[in-house]
Amino acid sequence: MNYLQYYPVDIVNGEGTRCTLFVSGCTHACRGCYNQKSWSFSAGVLFDEMMEQQIIKDLKDTRIKRQGLTLTGGDPLHPRNLVVLLPFVKRVKQECPDKDIWVWTGYQLGELDNFQQQILPYIDVLVDGKFEQEKVDPNLVWRGSANQVIYRFKV
Numbered sequence: 568m569n570y571l572q573y574y575p576v577d578i579v580n581g582e583g584t585r586c587t588l589f590v591s592g593c594t595h596a597c598r599g600c601y602n603q604k605s606w607s608f609s610a611g612v613l614f615d616e617m618m619e620q621q622i623i624k625d626l627k628d629t630r631i632k633r634q635g636l637t638l639t640g641g642d643p644l645h646p647r648n649l650v651v652l653l654p655f656v657k658r659v660k661q662e663c664p665d666k667d668i669w670v671w672t673g674y675q676l677g678e679l680d681n682f683q684q685q686i687l688p689y690i691d692v693l694v695d696g697k698f699e700q701e702k703v704d705p706n707l708v709w710r711g712s713a714n715q716v717i718y719r720f721k722v
């Protein structure tokens with residue numbers, strides 16, 4: 568899996584101060600996509616063990632307290648990315664149990680296959696659905712279009 572960007576301190580992609588990873592690769596091709604350069608799975612750079620370690624270290628950093636980790640993109644739930652992210656979120660939950668995990672995906676919750684559903688027990692918030700230009704509402708929080716749904720699995 569490749570990633571396009573990593574923000575070790577981010578306050579705009581989920582609640583609180585977060586570490587945010589923008590993964591490469593998305594096949595939804597939403598009209599008006601805000602991040603078309605993320606569509607290619609070969610964009611960006613390899614997400615390797617060193618990057619995993621860096622994120623874990625940042626999440627544990629007590630100088631700037633992070634509420635959690637955000638995975639966005641691109642699509643973190645595309646099976647090609649999930650192969651890498653599923654073991655990673657398990658690791659994050661094990662090593663940083665007090666941190667929450669937010670995931671943005673272009674799939675709807677109801678259309679996730681068995682493999683994609685395996686990530687759900689490890690994440691706290693899922694924002695689902697394609698970006699639909701005709702349903703854009705600037706007043707929405709954490710989502711761009713009104714068809715998207717915010718699921719909070721843990722409170």
Ligand code: SF4
Binds near residue numbers: 640
């Ligand atoms: S799901 Fe997100 S990244 Fe993928 S095409 Fe739609 S808006 Fe762009």
